[in-house]
Amino acid sequence: MKERIVVIGAGVIGLTTALELSRRGYLVSIVAKELPGDEARFYTSPYAGAFFYHLDSLASKGWLAQLQDIASYYEFLRVAQEPGSGVAERVAEVYVPRISMMETGYDGPWFKDVVRNYEVIDPREYPAGAAGDDIVFAFRYTGFTINPVQYLHYLLYRCAQSGINYVRRTVGSLEEAKTLFLDGDDFVEADLVVNCAGIHGFDLNTKDKENRLPVKGQTLLVENVARKLIIVEAMDAAHATESLYVVPRAGYGTLLTGTYLYHDDSVDVDAGLTQRIKERALRYAPELVDSDFMKNPGQLVEVRQFVGIRPGREGGVNVSRDGWRIHNYGSAHSGYQNSYGLANRVARLVQERALKSRL
DSSP: OOOEEEEEOOSHHHHHHHHHHHHTTOEEEEEESSOTTOOBTTBOGGGOOOBSOOGGGGSOOOHHHHHHHHHHHHHHHHHTTSTTSOEEEEEEEEEEEGGGOOSTTOOSOTTTTTSEEEEEOOGGGSOGGGGGGOEEEEEEEEEEEEOHHHHHHHHHHHHHHTTOEEEEOOOSOHHHHHTOEEETTEEEOOSEEEEOOGGGGGTTOGGGGGGEEEEEEEEEEESOOOSSEEEEOOOOGGGTTEEEEEEEOSSSOEEEEEEOEETOOOOOOOHHHHHHHHHHHHHHOGGGGOTTTTTOOSSOOEEEEEEEEEEEETTSOEEEEETTEEEEEOBGGGHHHHHHHHHHHHHHHHHHHHHHHHO
16 A cells, blocks of 8 residues: 655645655645745745755755755756746856855856856956956856746646645644545545644754754845846845845746845844845846836836745754654755755655665
């Protein structure tokens, strides 16, 4: 008999994990407090930047983390070819100011031999607005951006197509979740539970609570359209936790963001930060207010601002197994980028458990 698995959480990590387990032949049910279409401060998947790149990319990442990213990179490029997925290929440009350099002799990110169409940008091509930022290195590559709301609905649809049931419910423990495998109209006991509950994952694994690391982010969605994905690492010594991400969405508008406030779970919008984000975006992507490009308006037209708390973890993401309990949470700002790689790791843990049980 196929093993029954309950996945807790319907963010990008939970949905991707459920889909991967189903692909491998397991019976899967999703139990989640929030589902795609909901709005909540700790349900941050709908408001993520959602593209291929993050803070660790200037450093040499461990081989396991690199494999996770590589798996997701190529899967998202494949998904970008599917109509309605919310994923789109984009030219990505990264600008590295001197204050962000992590090593001398830096000659590019760890993934330069992995991504498509990688090249160093000639300084003569730098945007005019970058003149005061002391940019010492820049590169471009073929990346992708994701409209997270559309993509989450796409994932949920794919889950339903695969026969995955889901139920809206708040669970207080992994033991409770184990009783909530949905079989038709009835709940039966599962063989395994996968904890993909984001920041709430720590509440379900209290042994790990001391590693809880909330990471506050603030985003601004505008109607204006940017030409490409632009990333500028920490630009301002006075605001060391702020970078710039200009993220053109598949289908609608552009997300402007770039904040990582660790150990901060407040939900207040910082008006000063909003203004800095706008000013930086216009320096690197002046086409946002150029009427000759995509008929953009002459000023930034705000759609909404959002403050969310990313599910970070001291020591990095927790992918581990304790008997019938499997954990997959703590990816912070890298959830989309890591999602397929992490789902593959969970699937291997399930497979390893099955093999050990036969010995």
